[in-house]
Amino acid sequence: MGPAAGLVALLAVLALRAGDPSGAAARGDTFSALTSVARALAPERRLLGLLRRYLRGEEARLRDLTRFYDKVLSLHEDSATPVSNPLLAFTLIKRLQSDWRNVVHSLEASENIRALKDGYEKVEQDLPAFEDVEGAARALMRLQDVYMLNVKGLARGVFQRVAGSAVTDLYSPRRLFSLTADDCFQVGKVAYDMGDYYHAIPWLEEAVSLFRGSYGEWKTEDEASLEDALDHLAFAYFQAGNVSCALSLSREFLLYSPDNKRMARNVLKYEKLLAESPNQVVAEAVIQRPNVPHLQTRDTYEGLCQTLGSQPIHYQIPSLYCSYETNSSPYLLLQPIRKEVIHLEPYVVLYHDFVSDMEAQKIRGLAEPWLQRSVVASGEKQLPVEYRISKSAWLKDTVDPLLVNLDHRIGALTGLDVQPPYAEYLQVVNYGIGGHYEPHFDHATVTMGRQPAPCTE
Structure with missing residues (x-):
């Protein structure tokens, strides 16, 4: 907004919720807005329909195979069946010469899977890209950090903060949903590939634990295996300085894959390192959390997120109060705004019901088709960054x-000119999985001086 000092922060929150948007999200940007995540439900419903048709085709094929099997088996089980019967002799020869060949080389199975693959290829362009998997995994790590969530709890679908022996439930979803071993492995691997062993190790440990519990069970959808998880976890521990754990996991790997020469060499290397430095057997490496971006205020910022009900109650601080606000504007005389002072330094005010539910819903609908990945200024360029995960749209007042x-309502309440060039257009923001915007300066340049707090959408 235009330069003015002491502007009250206008917290008219328009929280975009998942709707039924039109159009597809850009590949690689699905994770950055919940509306885009909700949009991904549509192609999965199409895939479910394709899989249902495939299963029905396979069920019919297997019923036919079962019929053939039962027919032939009944002939073999009937010891009284004489081969001397010319009809039976003929059918035996025919079965062995052609029937079995037709069964074994039937194209029905390949036709069923071909139809499934063709359908998938038509939907594929609407599916999230691998960058979305990476972004969603990093979002889980961000939630893990900001709210001090326990990885084992997350894997079970429970959002718990663990501080020492104290366990606090932060969020209880209506439906408990657990992660699989492969899910945990993929999250850990994203951190592993970034060299972030602080996050990689707990996720890979959980993957190893879950893979051990289901070893021998084959799941079509899984990419990883117990061996993959052991391999990555062993090297992560080695990189973190815990050679003893790396050796133990590498030896376990060789139990399942004894012919793996690379892992055998790793075992020899770890054994040599421990022989040369026996103290490393009991040494526990302290893995530091990556400080990216480098925020001096990170602990304070995350502490505010972790503290429930941290705002003082009005009776505790008499200078915090509620009132009806008109700002001496005729526009607000008959319908004043409900004002609540929630902080003095800096001075922050919350205006209740500044935007009605119907208005918010309409604004969300107007913004939905225009949502794009939020960016920040970098020189002369606008770039998406890891510390701002959202999508945003700018709405001119000519839209509706x-x-x-x-x-008019904002201008009446603040006394400011909210038309360009003194103000920006209305920005509507939808945050994604673990969506956030790290603490930042809101002014574009240093020469602009102190900029008032913006209207928060």
């Missing part, structure tokens, strides 16, 4: 009369 009324 509702926006004109909203501008």
Whole structure:
């Protein structure tokens, strides 16, 4: 907004919720907005339909194979069946010469799977890219850090903060959903590939634990195996300085894959390192959490997120109060705004019901088709960054009369000119999985001086 000092932060929150948007998200940006995540449900429903048709085709094929099997088996089980019967003799020869060949070389199975693959290829362009998997995995790590969530709890679908012996339930989803061993492995591997062993190790440990519990069970959808998890976890521990754990896991790997020469060489290397430095057997490496971006205020920022009900209650601080606000504007005389002072330094005010539910819903609908990955200024370029995970859209007041009324309301309350060039257009933001915007300066350049707090959408 235009330069002015002491502007009250206008917290008229328009929290975008998952709707039924039109159009597809850009590949690689699905994770950055919950509306895009919700949009991914549509192609999966199409895939479910394709799989249902495939299963029905396979069930019919297997019923036919079962019929053939039962027919032939009944002939073999009937010891009284004489081969001297010319009809039986003929059918035996025919079965062995052609029937079995037709069964074994039937194209029905390949036709069923071909139809499934063709359908998948038509949907594939609407599916999230691997960058989305990476982004979603990093989002889980971000939630893990900011709220001090326990990885074992997350794997079970429980959002718990563990601090020493104290366990606090932070969120209880309506439906408990657990992660698989392969899910945990993929999260750990994203951190592993970034060289972030602080996050990789607990996720890979959980993957190893789950793979051990289901060893021998084959799941079509899994990419990884117990051997993969052991391999990555062993090297992660080695990189973190825990040679003893790396050796133990590498030896376990060789129990399942004894012919793996690379792992055998690793075992010899770890044994040599421990022989040369016996103290490393009991040494526990302390893995530091990556400080990216480097934020001096990170602990304070995350502490605010972790603290429930941290705002003082009004009766505790008399200078915090509620009132009806008109700002001496005729526009607000008949319908004043409900004002709540929630902080003095800096001065922050919350205006309740500044935007009605119907207005918010309409604004979300207007913004939905225009949502794009949020960016930050980097020199002359606008770039997406890891410390801002969201999508945003800018709405001019010419889009709908509702926006004109909203501008009038903001202007009446603040006394400021909210038209360009003194103000930006209305920005609507939808945050993604673990969506956030790290603490930052809101002014574009140093020469602009102190900029007032923006209207928060």
